[in-house]
Amino acid sequence: MNPIIMALLLAVSLGIFAWSFMRRWKLLMVGSPEMRWDNVGERIKRTWVYAFAQKRMTRYTWAGVAHRMIFTGFMVLLIRSLILFSRGFIPDSSLLLFQPHTLLGDVYSLLKDIFVVLVMLGAIVFLYYRLVVKLPRMTKSTEGVIILGIIVVMMVADVLYDGAWMVLHVGADANVGFNVWEPAGSVMALMLQNAGTGMLTFLAHAGFWIHVSLVLIFLNVLPYSKHFHIITAIPNVFLQDLNPKGRLAPIVDIEGKLEREETLGIKSINQFSWKSILDFYTCTECGRCSDQCPANNTGKKLSPKHFTVDLRNFLYENEKGLVAGKNGTNGNGTNGHGSNGGGESTDEGGIHYKDLIDGVIDPEVLWACTTCRACETECPVFITYVDKIVDMRRYLVQERGEFPNELQTAFRGLESNMNPWGFAPDERANWASGLDVPLIAENPEADVLFWVGCAPSYDDRAKKTARATAILMKQAGVNFAILGPEEQCTGDPARRAGNEFLFQMFAEANTETLNGYNVKKIVTTCPHCYNTLDHEYGDYGGHYEVVHHSDFLADLVRSGKLKPTQPVKAKVVYHDSCYLGRYNDMYDSPRDLLRSIPGVTLVEPVETRDRGMCCGAGGAQMFKEEESGEERVNERRTEQLLKTDPNVVSSACPFCMRMLTDGLAGKDREDVEQLDIAEMLLRSVGETPNEATPETAST
Ligand code: SF4
Ligand code: SF4
Structure with a gap:
């Protein structure tokens, strides 16, 4: 082609790209330090699964397929671009490795032609989504359309160049034919075989220069567009946070040293x-x-x-x-x-x-x-x-000191009485009245500490979950105890509401208490307590085996220590708690438990498991009014669950229980029961707590 033009083109465009890249790099370095280089093996594994194999895109059928075609195609076509750049200097260059009529050369040219077509099809699918379907979630901008247009033109130009070049090189007396190693190029050659030499030379040059110019223009547009992700996505996946999903980093470390020096939290x-x-x-x-x-x-x-x-x-x-x-x-x-x-x-x-x-x-x-x-x-x-x-x-x-008014009440309750409602600490164990549940001070050799949590300790509805769980553990012969008045809120609502110092106060007090009793294993019915105890107390010296009651009870059933024998005829829809499901990947145990109950028909809402909608209580929302909107979150979730036409909405979280109970009341559907999985199991195992009337098939 033309070495001088190619050299100029490369020098100018790579120079501008290097300048843009440095701008973005310097801006990146404005951020505060963070360590993201640990555990390289795990990072490589995740990068393969999520960046190269694009696992998360499998959720989207056509968009997922189209994105994979474009992504993989770009990987394959990177070599093609290098080959074309080299042909600017040496007309038949194939970078030595990819010579025609060698195995590597033929395989690569076949792959290249396949992906040229696939990339083009992928871009057309996205153009269809943007221009015809007009998906509301996508940003409406001409930038996306232009970029997709550039991709299509680049692919067409590549095939045009190949086709014209093939005809020019086959010689005046020979006919071009279909070449299995260059399917797209040879089909184009067949279409162009009757064109004159002048036209073919023009098309070959046009295809070549359009392709290489667009590659370089595309490269320079990236740092200034949302398509910068083409460069940053793989590093971003590699550098993801490997800490447990539920762990928030402390502002202040255990020695009281500020991690960020300027302010508490982020203002700039x-x-x-x-x-x-x-x-x-x-x-x-x-x-x-x-x-x-x-x-x-x-x-x-x-x-x-x-x-x-x-x-x-x-x-x-x-x-x-x-x-x-x-x-x-x-x-x-x-x-x-x-x-x-x-x-x-x-x-x-x-x-x-x-x-x-x-x-x-x-x-x-x-x-x-x-x-x-x-x-x-x-x-x-x-x-x-x-x-x-x-x-x-x-x-x-x-x-x-700015936060929604209602949170002031919760903060005050936490500060004075160690629970967000401000109930008296010495009433914390009242839920267990008549059940003969020992305090850990009375049974220091207990195998399991039952961490009750604030809602199951004080909320009348959630108390029934605590009672059901305690009765089931007793029936299974578990040697357990509770902290009673020594238990304090884990601090989860304070932390998620931004009151880190209050959280830290609870984390330190509770770990001191738990470590003082040498607690090794904790069972809790609350996914928020579970998450905090398991993933966040480690930063404060608390290291325990923490088990959610859905896992614990499912194990007791599997081991035969609990036998759900009485049929409970009910069509049950299970609601996934965010802090159990998305935070801790616990989707199966609660379902296994419900399925172990004879008579239960378990149904799934459309929005289920990791796509299950939040009940609206997490992140301290439970203790404040929702921001204004079209609808309350718990009502929307209740509607989704009611679409399965259930008799029972079951959950495994006291916060979800409160929100869904309110949601059912708001929809005048109190005919549908809202029961924790422990309450459901208790109905089938036999003995029932006073306040949970069984509705077994035998009654
Ligand atoms: S954060 Fe950006 S890339 Fe991620 S899902 Fe939202 S819009 Fe898409
Ligand atoms: S409420 Fe919205 S922004 Fe907040 S965690 Fe859930 S999905 Fe993300």
Whole structure:
């Protein structure tokens, strides 16, 4: 072709790309430090499964197939682009390795032709979604259409170049034929075989230069578009958080040392870690997160996609000042940020930009989150939300003292009486009256500590779950005890509401108590307690085997220590708790338990397991009013469950129980019972607690 033009084209476009890349790199480095290099083996494994094999895209039939075709095609066609660049200098170059009529050369050219067609088809599928179906979750922008158009033209240009080149090289006296190793190119050659040499030369050159130019234009567009994910998605998957999904990082470490020095929580964009900034870069704006978000789906202001996009836009708008501040070149070498507590903010170097909260993110957005993780479970590139939202709540609560009024009551109750309702601590074990449940002080050799939790201790409805569980454990001969008045809230609602110091107070007090009794194994009926005890108390010196009662009771049934023999005729729909399912992958035990009960017909709602909708209680929502929207989250969830026409809505979480009981009442469907799995099991095992009337087939 033309070595001078190719050399100029490569030098200019790669130069501009390197400059753009450095801009993005410097902006990334504005973020606070974070360690994401541990456990490389696990990271490689996950990168293979989620980035290369694109496991999460299998949830979307056609979009999933189309995305895989494009992704794999880009991998294969990377070599093709290098070959074409080299042909700018040496016309027949095949990078030595891919010479025609060698095994590697033939296999590669076959693969290349297959993927050229597949990439084109994939791009057409996405064009169809954008232009015809107009999926609401997708951002409406011409950028996406232009990029897809570029991809289609690149593929057509490649085949055109191959076809014209083949005809030119076959010689005037010979006919081109179908070549199994170059199917697309040879079909194009057959179509062009009657064209004149001038036309063929023009088409070969046009195909070649269009293809290579578009590759280089495409490369330079990436850092400035949502398609930057083509570069950042694989690193983002590799660098994902390997901690348990339910663990929030402490602000303050165990020695009381602040992890972030400037403020408690996040108020300005450079307090996010570099990995969070990589998350912002990587968002493809596909909207799958918002599609699953219970807040978004019930008309609240929160849309996780827009949360990320707004922060990304803000980051880009303030690039210059942030990078200057980081490098100490903003006039006086400072990189701190002063704030007037909302709205405009200034650093000492005179760089002006808005505070994140109020200025970029409405506080109502932050308070609408139930921390359900539906967004994170759905995101194909592993962008996280709960950590960012809680970090911003921490700033609001601990620095500004701004939070919904109702949370004040919960915080006060927690501070004075160690439970969010403010009930007296010495009434904590009243739920067990008449059951002869020992305190651990009386039975220090107990094999199991039954961690009851605040709701099952004080809430009249949830107390029945605690009683049922205790009765079942006694029937199975489990040597267990409770802490009674020594138990305090785990601190989960305080932590998710942003009150990290209050959480820390509980974590330290409870671990001291538990360690004082040398507790090894804990059973709890509350998924929030489960999550906190299992995944978060380790940061405070508490290391226990924590078992949720769904696993514990299912094991007792499997081992024959509990025998569900009495039929309980009921059509039961099970509601997945977010903190049990999406947080801890416990989907089967509660279902196994329900299936072990004779007479039970278990049905599934459409929105089930990791796509089950939140009940609306998590993230401290239980203790505050919902933000205004079109509908309450628990009512939407109740509707979904009622579509299965059940007699019983079963759950395994006291918070879900409260929300669904209210949801059923709101729908005038009190004819449908709301029962914990332990209550269901107790009905079948035989002996029943006084307040849980059996409805067995024999009665
Ligand atoms: S955690 Fe749940 S409520 Fe919060 S943004 Fe994600 S999907 Fe929405
Ligand atoms: S955060 Fe993930 S799921 Fe949501 S729009 Fe961005 S890429 Fe899509």
